[in-house]
Amino acid sequence: MENIAEKVAPADRDQTTVYEQLTSRGVSRRDFLKFCGWMSACMGLGPEGLAQVASALETKKRIPVVWMHFQECTCCSESFLRSSHPIVADILLDKISLDYTEVLLAASGHQAEACLKDTITKYKGEYLLCCEGSIPTGEDGAYCCIGGRSAADILNEVAAGAKAVIAWGNCACSGCVQAAKPNPTNAMPIHKVLAGKPIVNVQGCPPIAEVMAGVLVHLLTFDRIPQLDSLGRPKEFYSRRVHDTCYRRPNYDAGLFVESFDDENARKGYCLYKMGCRGPSTYNSCGTIRWNGGVSFPIQSGHGCIGCSESNFWDNGPFYERLAQFPGFGIEKTADNIGLGVGAVTVAGIAAHAVLTNIRKHHEIGEQPGEAASDGPPPPAVDPTKKGGA
Numbered sequence: 001m002e003n004i005a006e007k008v009a010p011a012d013r014d015q016t017t018v019y020e021q022l023t024s025r026g027v028s029r030r031d032f033l034k035f036c037g038w039m040s041a042c043m044g045l046g047p048e049g050l051a052q053v054a055s056a057l058e059t060k061k062r063i064p065v066v067w068m069h070f071q072e073c074t075c076c077s078e079s080f081l082r083s084s085h086p087i088v089a090d091i092l093l094d095k096i097s098l099d100y101t102e103v104l105l106a107a108s109g110h111q112a113e114a115c116l117k118d119t120i121t122k123y124k125g126e127y128l129l130c131c132e133g134s135i136p137t138g139e140d141g142a143y144c145c146i147g148g149r150s151a152a153d154i155l156n157e158v159a160a161g162a163k164a165v166i167a168w169g170n171c172a173c174s175g176c177v178q179a180a181k182p183n184p185t186n187a188m189p190i191h192k193v194l195a196g197k198p199i200v201n202v203q204g205c206p207p208i209a210e211v212m213a214g215v216l217v218h219l220l221t222f223d224r225i226p227q228l229d230s231l232g233r234p235k236e237f238y239s240r241r242v243h244d245t246c247y248r249r250p251n252y253d254a255g256l257f258v259e260s261f262d263d264e265n266a267r268k269g270y271c272l273y274k275m276g277c278r279g280p281s282t283y284n285s286c287g288t289i290r291w292n293g294g295v296s297f298p299i300q301s302g303h304g305c306i307g308c309s310e311s312n313f314w315d316n317g318p319f320y321e322r323l324a325q326f327p328g329f330g331i332e333k334t335a336d337n338i339g340l341g342v343g344a345v346t347v348a349g350i351a352a353h354a355v356l357t358n359i360r361k362h363h364e365i366g367e368q369p370g371e372a373a374s375d376g377p378p379p380p381a382v383d384p385t386k387k388g389g390a
């Protein structure tokens with residue numbers, strides 16, 4: 001794997017903009033503008049956002065980034081690096097100045113340590129700290145040590161000079177599988193270990209690559225962190241339930257459900273609610289941006305959502321059991337009642353569902369029902385820069 005620290009020489013790092021980096025790699029102006037338009041749509045900015053995004057990427061210097069890996073499986077880096085969108089994958093490698101990341105550095109040992117120290121010294125107050133993984137706090141942090149120091153120690157040192165912190169993935173945002181009961185390492189999310197820093201929680205196990213790119217583009221464009229929900233997630237990507245953007249939703253509303261994974265209803269693509277789909281309680285962009293360049297997402301491949309962008313999703317009740325049995329859930333009427341009658345009963349049920357969902361959502365993001373900030377234009381279902389799409 002390339003040594004990113006060597007690839008981006010300090011002089012180059014100081015002077016080039018994202019646009020210059022793109023054109024130097026053969027990206028045409030047309031493709032650049034398509035990418036800016038797509039990103040601004042993903043961020044909910046609409047057509048007028050294109051000019052803002054394009055101007056920022058053309059004129060602003062790349063942000064120095066330190067990407068730390070703690071207790072995790074590297075799926076978030078993989079998600080970003082394996083993006084099928086040519087520019088999204090490049091965002092990580094070229095469009096930000098990725099000065100330190102254990103996963104991609106060829107250097108190791110003292111050389112790698114020196115690289116980290118140089119970066120946080122030279123760019124004090126300017127660099128972005130990206131964190132992947134949870135912080136084990138049991139046994140004085142002995143479960144995750146790098147160079148003889150605990151993850152918590154390193155995190156606090158590196159975060160001290162950071163401009164902002166991005167927590168990538170469920171591990172960093174809420175502990176993911178390591179924090180599942182009985183949480184043997186006493187794993188904590190980044191926000192419980194760090195105080196006094198703006199932290200953006202980019203949720204998912206892993207997050208969608210285009211969402212990760214969108215958060216970085218937002219930071220580059222506006223020089224401030226995006227608006228967050230009560231769980232620290234950027235509202236532009238996490239303000240809608242998977243259920244609200246799911247293409248199987250008409251089946252849910254009509255009471256057409258899969259009863260077992262190999263039944264005729266599964267072949268027909270009916271709703272997976274009775275198979276334990278957690279789409280009704282999960283906020284993410286899977287139904288709109290989707291995965292693998294907009295090709296598909298878990299529900300489209302026949303598996304219910306397991307709620308991977310929510311806190312403690314491993315412990316939120318057993319998978320494959322109907323959501324209505326989960327603590328705190330109960331807004332949806334039981335699936336058995338939906339679709340029993342056509343007309344007033346169904347319409348009333350759906351209306352109640354919509355109203356209650358709206359109230360719960362507004363409560364969660366700290367707004368009053370009816371406030372405009374909860375929604376905004378939906379993100380595109382397809383990447384308009386590509387032919388075909390989702």
Ligand code: SF4
Nearest residue numbers: 243246271272277279
């Ligand atoms: Fe889609 Fe799941 Fe909602 Fe059914 S319950 S509409 S499969 S998100």
Ligand code: SF3
Nearest residue numbers: 075076169170171205
């Ligand atoms: Fe974690 Fe769930 Fe993979 Fe990103 S998010 S490392 S496990």
Ligand code: F3S
Nearest residue numbers: 284286305306307308
């Ligand atoms: Fe995760 Fe559910 Fe999307 S499991 S990938 S939030 S459909």
